[in-house]
Amino acid sequence: MELHNVIDRQNLQAFHPFTRLRSLLDNIPAGPAPRGASAPLALSIGEPKGQPPAFVAEEIAANAGEWSRYPPGRGSTVYLEACTAWLQRRYEIPAGIIDPQRHVLALPGTREGLFFATMATVPQTAETPDAPPPVVLIPNPFYHVYAGAAVAAGAEPVFLPTSSETGFLPDYQAVPEEILKRTALCILCSPSNPQGAAANRRQLADLLTLARKHDFVVAFDECYAEIYTRTPPAGALDVVDQLGGSLDNLLVFHSLSKRSNAAGLRCGFAAGNEKLINALNAIMLVGGAGVPLPVMAAGTRLWRDDTHVEAIRAFYQANFEIAQQVLGNRFGFSIPDGGFFLWLDVGDGEAAAKRLWQEAGIRVLPGAYMSVADNEGYNPGAKYIRIALVFDAEVTKAALGRIAEIL
Ligand SMILES: Cc1ncc(COP(=O)(O)O)c(C=O)c1O
Incomplete structure (x- = not known):
């Protein structure tokens, strides 16, 4: 496919998913966030919200020399x-x-x-x-x-x-x-x-x-x-x-x-x-x-310790269980093999992202911002939104409940 019109070496930032998300949402006021969550609620970014084990800070301090x-x-x-x-x-x-x-x-x-x-x-x-x-x-x-x-x-x-x-x-x-x-x-x-x-x-x-x-x-x-x-x-x-x-x-x-x-x-x-x-x-x-x-x-x-990883894994597993309770099989959802994202078929990912922002102050990523169209103009991500399940169970449940209501 013709790519260089999509991704320009001189302007890699324009193609960045979050740059595109900012252009989509920045001029639209955010709606009231779901109960218990702070507004705006960024489910767009796959950044862990939990902390690493306390020994990380101890090791760094012990090796400060x-x-x-x-x-x-x-x-x-x-x-x-x-x-x-x-x-x-x-x-x-x-x-x-x-x-x-x-x-x-x-x-x-x-x-x-x-x-x-x-x-x-x-x-x-x-x-x-x-x-x-x-x-x-x-x-x-x-x-x-x-x-x-x-x-x-x-x-x-x-x-x-x-x-x-x-x-x-x-x-x-x-x-x-x-x-x-x-x-x-x-x-x-x-x-x-x-x-x-x-x-x-x-x-x-x-x-x-x-x-x-x-x-x-x-x-x-x-x-x-x-x-x-x-x-x-x-x-x-x-x-x-x-x-x-x-x-x-x-x-x-x-x-x-x-x-x-x-x-x-x-x-x-x-x-x-x-x-x-x-x-x-x-x-x-x-x-x-x-x-x-x-x-x-x-x-x-x-890398030597697996115990803390079990707790981190369990955290995301619990969030996927919540997603299953709230969404059932709507939007083509089923619990995936791994990762911590929902990839939901909402018909038009960009339109859904706008609505969730406008009505509930929830930021999600349109799938099209992670994908490109083929020569026939078909973009395999266009129907989807990506939701990061990185918040705790309470926020996740409230946010997914609102998302299911709105969409
Ligand atoms: C698929 C994928 N690869 C790589 C990375 C980069 O991760 P890091 O450089 O922190 O290991 C990310 C981060 O979000 C990712 O989602």
């Missing part, structure tokens, strides 16, 4: 080991496949990691002067950073439609050969934002097999890996064993933002193929901030 030091390139040894130990607990990875020093890289978050991974994997020199640009495959709808990074890297983002019929995941087998040949990078979010759909092992293995056949990299955005509703969703590292034990073509991205209610800590990591990790590290050393030592000390404790 390290603020004068630059963050070490790849991350501290203990941090990389804690990330690796968590991967080994969370996924079925044969022993010895992941060496913390060679296959893991500390990052401020998945956002920075995905942005710089795009810079590192999209080739900057064309084989011939008139060759079409390299392709980045992106699910549609998508987290805006994927497309922004692709355009910033000089690639052509190719958006793969997802819908309730495709289980809200892209059908990679349907991508034309001509596109696969040009593909440098494919980004898959699982569990996905906005729909909360998780790929199963077969889908993950099929994608990696395709990537190896056509020699492109797959960046798996697994930042919602710990926020699941029933069983722990599979991750790309779960299928490495069945694919011959190699990490070729594979990068996974994780962070503490959702897992530990620590979005402001800026602490995460990437793991995967050694050459790809080295390339990512090289570009992070040029333009990245690194992760400060006191932050990594706190992060080390967070």
Whole structure:
């Protein structure tokens, strides 16, 4: 599809979902908020409202002597080991496949990691002067950073439609050969934002097999890996064993933002193929901030601890139960595999967002602001609104009750 009229490298901000939401709502007065909630009520932003464990502040204070030091390139040894130990607990990875020093890289978050991974994997020199640009495959709808990074890297983002019929995941087998040949990078979010759909092992293995056949990299955005509703969703590292034990073509991205209610800590990591990790590290050393030592000390404790994560997961599970009680199966709702968003089919997402704001002071994100139209003008997000279930049970219940009344 024609993309550069949608996403302009000189004006990435215009394409940002929240910039678009501000233009939609800023001149409209907010209606009275639901009982018990403060107005306006921002259900548009996927930012945790709970706090990380108290030991985060303790670790940062205990390591305050390290603020004068630059963050070490790849991350501290203990941090990389804690990330690796968590991967080994969370996924079925044969022993010895992941060496913390060679296959893991500390990052401020998945956002920075995905942005710089795009810079590192999209080739900057064309084989011939008139060759079409390299392709980045992106699910549609998508987290805006994927497309922004692709355009910033000089690639052509190719958006793969997802819908309730495709289980809200892209059908990679349907991508034309001509596109696969040009593909440098494919980004898959699982569990996905906005729909909360998780790929199963077969889908993950099929994608990696395709990537190896056509020699492109797959960046798996697994930042919602710990926020699941029933069983722990599979991750790309779960299928490495069945694919011959190699990490070729594979990068996974994780962070503490959702897992530990620590979005402001800026602490995460990437793991995967050694050459790809080295390339990512090289570009992070040029333009990245690194992760400060006191932050990594706190992060080390967070990755070592699963107890606080159980409470955070239970918080979102309880909110999904409330959504089920209030909404039943209206708006195509059913409890998703993971994440903390409702993705509701309301017919016209923009019109619904306006009404909820006008009548109830509730801010939700029109699905169309997370997606683009195809060549025929069909936008797979247009019917939807995205609602972040980040507030406590009382506010969630009152807000969803009002939303159901109004829509
Ligand atoms: C799908 C997805 N990927 C990545 C991020 C970035 O998260 P962080 O950089 O805090 O890990 C977010 C944050 O909202 C997200 O929803």
